[in-house]
Amino acid sequence: MQATVMTATLHGVEAMPVEVQADVANGLPSFTIVGLPDAALQESRDRVRSALRAAGYEFPSCRVLVNLAPALLRKHGTGFDLPIALAVLTATRQLPEERIEGTVVVGELGLDGSVRPVHGLLAFALAARRFGMSLLGPHELADAADAAGGVSCRPLAHLREITAEAGGRPPQKRAPARSPVRVPDLADVAGQPTARRALEIAAAGGHNLLMVGPPGSGKTMLAQRMPGILPPLTSDERLETALVYSVSGLDERTILEGVRPFRSPHHSCSIAGLVGGGSPVRPGEMSLAHNGVLYLDEIPQFAPSALQALRGPMEEGTVALVRAEGRFVFPARFTLIASMNPCPCGFAGDRQRPCSCTGPTIARYMARIGGPLFDRMDLVVRVDRPDPSAIVAIDRGEPTAEVRERVIAARQHAHATRGCLSSRLSGAALLDACQLDHGASRLLEQAARVHHLSGRGITRALRTARTIADLQAAERVSEEHLLEALSFRLQETA
Amino acid sequence: MSSSIRTEVRRGDALYPAQLLRLERPPEVLYCIGDPSLLVPGLAVVGSRRQTPYGSQCCALLAGWASRHGVAIISGAAVGCDQSAHRAALESGGRTVAVLGCGADVDYPPSARGLLEDLRQDHLVVSELPWGTPPARWTFPERNRIIAGLAAALLVVEASVPSGTFSTADHALQAGTEVLAVPGSILSPQSRGTNQLIRDGASVIADLDDLAVCLARCGLLSTAEQDVQTHARDPSTDAERALAAGPMLLEDLAAHLGVPVQEAAHAVARLELEGAVRRGMDGRYAFVAGLGGR
Structure with a gap:
């Protein structure tokens, strides 16, 4: 007797359909899984056998063969436990076939028959929506189905519930016993007017930002407050980012509430950790920061190869990885915030501590992150250790909510006047958007000459100036806007 | 004009600069690349390797002015002030001499390669160390002594204490070379050395007039040449x-x-x-x- 259950396996951030076919036939008792299962999936045999018995079903004492079709696709993970168990139950007539028709089944089994979540449930929910099918799986799958929308889910806590009357027991809602998401507030930052301003401009225009300052100047503290001043995620963005979180096995609930992701990988992070990779292929930090902020603290300490790997995806907004198992495309549209010390000892220009570095060592240090990556930093801002009196003072900085209002207004102005943020503009479109008057163009020419600006350098200054103008809802970029943009340049190293 | 010609000038040769004999241990041989006739008394300009914008501007102003008035600028090709001084001399069309702490044919510091090439072509690079000698820690204080000996006056633009620049000033005092110093902010570590030199009796160079007077006193400038122009810009805002x-x-x-x-x-x-x-x-x-x- 045979039976088929629909499920899926993760391929990057997508769930690919897989049929679990069970064949129960006479012969010596055995239990075989074929169809390119990985090690975790092979172990599924023992879990299924015990779970079925614990749930009060019978495991057939004859030859049981399970095939995973398409047989050529490599399958990973433990989400096949429940589909295999149901296929065996259906093939042995312990479960009526109608129960699983038109249903995508996913879930891991405990030895006691409990149904457990696996990574990437959101991807399964989206797949079910795509196929026009319903879902059957752990309770977490019902949450994912809610998030995906337009797909129904029957949650199971225990395997034995599958033969209970459908709808006999109302599915228990998981308690949302979590305090509301707290994003750090800009009001906690004392002083730092320049850095605050740079953060606001970066948020308003989607610009990448490099912070240069001595240790303890509050670079990380400032960066952590970036997601708060960005507008909340749109519903599409929520799903895109939550999907990456889900397949990475991370909690996607804050993302689904609209909070932009903030990822700060340690500088020992490998290329695969940053851009994605491994086996099975998982998204990297860059994709986890999709629609949010990727913060690279102490950027000169990162492996140069890892930093160079950032460049392509930063232009394209996606990462494409080609591996033996196929081609994987992950989303990766993020705002990069990087920080570094001004010199190897860290104290060049500090108000209190003298610096012990010489010119050439500083120049070498600055050169470590490489011109091409510098070129993608629209804003460079100097951050200094605040005066102790400013920290102790009672008057706090401007709160996140006020800054965010300005950022949202500037973004709306940008979208209304030209349909995109200025960080995405270049060439003629950028010049058109800026509408420089005579004085401003002359100023720009002068700046290019005095500061030895390259073509890219001019583009960066113009983009920043355009965003500064957006913050004032100004139609044209004026000299003032341009002057401020020029002050967010990299310091000279010669 | 010579180009990259190697000469070994020995003590007793006609080209051997007499002013070097004022040193306690005058070098026996000077290994020269370039034009050995430049071994005449000049103005040594030295300063901190960690130069501030103030230092580089003073270098450009003072070395440039002296050079325009025909004074050879002597320095050590080191990063910072030394290179600013050489460049100021080149830009104003004057002559300049680099004294190295390694063989005269060795490019050190690496960042000075282009500059040294220019100097070997049309000016002079000199060392007491044989060809190909690599730089070492102890060769630089020795080099400083030759800078102090070659010069008729030593101008210190910026110096922290203690520093190599400061040791050059010591050698100059021993050799009887006049020491000039540019005053700086009492808050700037890079001006601490120069301010101390002034307290100890160095001549204050507070403007181009001061420089002209000192250079004339050392015989580097005839008084007729003292047409001093003022700064291009005074702080107005x-x-x-x-x-x-x-x-x-x-x-x-x-x-x-x-x-x-x-x-x-x-x-x-x-x-x-x-x-x-x-x-x-x-x-x-x-x-x-x-x-x-x-």
Whole structure:
């Protein structure tokens, strides 16, 4: 007797359909899984056998063969436990076939028959929506189905519930016993007017930002407050980012509430950790920061190869990885915030501590992150250790909510006047958007000459100036806007 | 004019500079690449390797002026002040001599390669160390002694204490070379050495007049040549006046002027474009007297 259950396996951030076919036939008792299962999936045999018995079903004492079709696709993970168990139950007539028709089944089994979540449930929910099918799986799958929308889910806590009357027991809602998401507030930052301003401009225009300052100047503290001043995620963005979180096995609930992701990988992070990779292929930090902020603290300490790997995806907004198992495309549209010390000892220009570095060592240090990556930093801002009196003072900085209002207004102005943020503009479109008057163009020419600006350098200054103008809802970029943009340049190293 | 010709000038040769004999241990041989006739008394310009915008501007101003008036500029090709001095001499069309702490044919420091090539072509690179000798820690104080010996006057632009620049001044005093020093802010570590030299009796170089008088006294300049032009620009705005007193971070400048940081940023960005203000490697802004770019 045979039976088929629909499920899926993760391929990057997508769930690919897989049929679990069970064949129960006479012969010596055995239990075989074929169809390119990985090690975790092979172990599924023992879990299924015990779970079925614990749930009060019978495991057939004859030859049981399970095939995973398409047989050529490599399958990973433990989400096949429940589909295999149901296929065996259906093939042995312990479960009526109608129960699983038109249903995508996913879930891991405990030895006691409990149904457990696996990574990437959101991807399964989206797949079910795509196929026009319903879902059957752990309770977490019902949450994912809610998030995906337009797909129904029957949650199971225990395997034995599958033969209970459908709808006999109302599915228990998981308690949302979590305090509301707290994003750090800009009001906690004392002083730092320049850095605050740079953060606001970066948020308003989607610009990448490099912070240069001595240790303890509050670079990380400032960066952590970036997601708060960005507008909340749109519903599409929520799903895109939550999907990456889900397949990475991370909690996607804050993302689904609209909070932009903030990822700060340690500088020992490998290329695969940053851009994605491994086996099975998982998204990297860059994709986890999709629609949010990727913060690279102490950027000169990162492996140069890892930093160079950032460049392509930063232009394209996606990462494409080609591996033996196929081609994987992950989303990766993020705002990069990087920080570094001004010199190897860290104290060049500090108000209190003298610096012990010489010119050439500083120049070498600055050169470590490489011109091409510098070129993608629209804003460079100097951050200094605040005066102790400013920290102790009672008057706090401007709160996140006020800054965010300005950022949202500037973004709306940008979208209304030209349909995109200025960080995405270049060439003629950028010049058109800026509408420089005579004085401003002359100023720009002068700046290019005095500061030895390259073509890219001019583009960066113009983009920043355009965003500064957006913050004032100004139609044209004026000299003032341009002057401020020029002050967010990299310091000279010669 | 010679180009990259190697000469070994021995003690007793006609070309051997007599002023070197004032040293306690005059070098036996001078290994020269370039034009050995440049081994005449000149103005040595030395200063900190960690130069501030103030230092580089003073170098450009003072070495450039002396060079325009026919004084050979002697220095050590080191990073910072030394290279600024050589470049100022080249830009003003004067002559300049680099004394190295390694063989005269060795490019050290590496960043000076292009500069040294130029000097070997049309000017002079000299060392007491045989061809191909690599630089070592102890060769530089010895090199400093030759700089002090070759020069008729030693101008110290910036120096911290203790420093190699400071040791050059010691050698100069022993050799009887006149020491000139550029005063600086009492808050700047790079001016501590020069201020100390002034306290100890060095001649103060507070403007081009001072330099002209000192160079004339040392016989480097005939008094007729003292046509001194004034600075191209005096600080005219509050921001310039504040920065002229010492380099400042933008936020400190804004606090000093009592204006929002954005306003100070506008002012400074405009002054930068005018060439009146420059941002140093440490992120601080400094007033540079409107003498033009680097």
